[in-house]
Amino acid sequence: MTTPPVPEPLDPARALDATRASVARDGSIYLPIAGAFVLLPQLATMLLGPQMPATTDAMMKLLTTAPWPLLLSLLVPAFIGLIADLTISRLVIDAADGRATPPRAALLLALRAWPLLLLAFATLFIAVMGLALVASPLGMTAALLVAMPIGLVLMARMLPLIPLLSVEPRAPFDALQRSWALGNGNGWRLFESFMKQLASWRTPGHRFRHR
Numbered sequence: 305m306t307t308p309p310v311p312e313p314l315d316p317a318r319a320l321d322a323t324r325a326s327v328a329r330d331g332s333i334y335l336p337i338a339g340a341f342v343l344l345p346q347l348a349t350m351l352l353g354p355q356m357p358a359t360t361d362a363m364m365k366l367l368t369t370a371p372w373p374l375l376l377s378l379l380v381p382a383f384i385g386l387i388a389d390l391t392i393s394r395l396v397i398d399a400a401d402g403r404a405t406p407p408r409a410a411l412l413l414a415l416r417a418w419p420l421l422l423l424a425f426a427t428l429f430i431a432v433m434g435l436a437l438v439a440s441p442l443g444m445t446a447a448l449l450v451a452m453p454i455g456l457v458l459m460a461r462m463l464p465l466i467p468l469l470s471v472e473p474r475a476p477f478d479a480l481q482r483s484w485a486l487g488n489g490n491g492w493r494l495f496e497s498f499m500k501q502l503a504s505w506r507t508p509g510h511r512f513r514h515r
Contacts (some may be wrong), residue, residue, distance in 0.1 A: 349377045357374075369428040386422070388459035390417050391407070391413075421469050424465060424476040460491075461495075
């Protein structure tokens with residue numbers, strides 16, 4: 305029985321440089337992809353979805369009284385936007401490796417990897433919810449104190465998941481293991497990057513309605 309190869313650790317500096325170079329060179333290709341799978345779904349949600357709460361307190365109250373309309377208006381555009389993430393990640397990686405991949409081919413590959421990515425995220429969600437349920441007898445506050453920090457750390461360590469699945473479609477649990485291994489030695493950098501993204505994240509509909 306052979307020992308599986310240990311994945312090389314992620315090099316954030318090289319990944320960032322490759323991304324910047326690719327965007328500077330091929331940004332005109334990426335914009336229509338982002339527009340179709342990120343901006344249009346969010347615009348549709350803004351026009352057709354429920355009114356977004358103006359404050360965090362209002363959002364928490366809505367989540368406890370009528371959560372599904374709000375959750376769907378947030379999650380559906382986010383899930384569709386992952387198609388753009390996968391497509392652009394594939395184009396950036398292939399360009400860095402000297403391969404000229406047509407956007408249409410990258411999109412088709414992204415559509416194949418998309419269900420695997422959703423299953424991987426679902427696996428993470430179930431794991432975090434399982435931890436919350438274990439802590440739930442101690443009260444809702446205890447459950448949140450257990451689930452939220454662990455969930456944030458897991459999501460941060462899974463940042464390599466999208467570029468990984470864009471070039472190496474694999475079973476969800478295997479992809480999660482591989483993504484975790486790729487982040488070895490860069491856990492804190494990934495966590496900082498994830499928290500910055502989380503702090504700056506607001507939907508276009510929310511900005512439009514409350515600026």
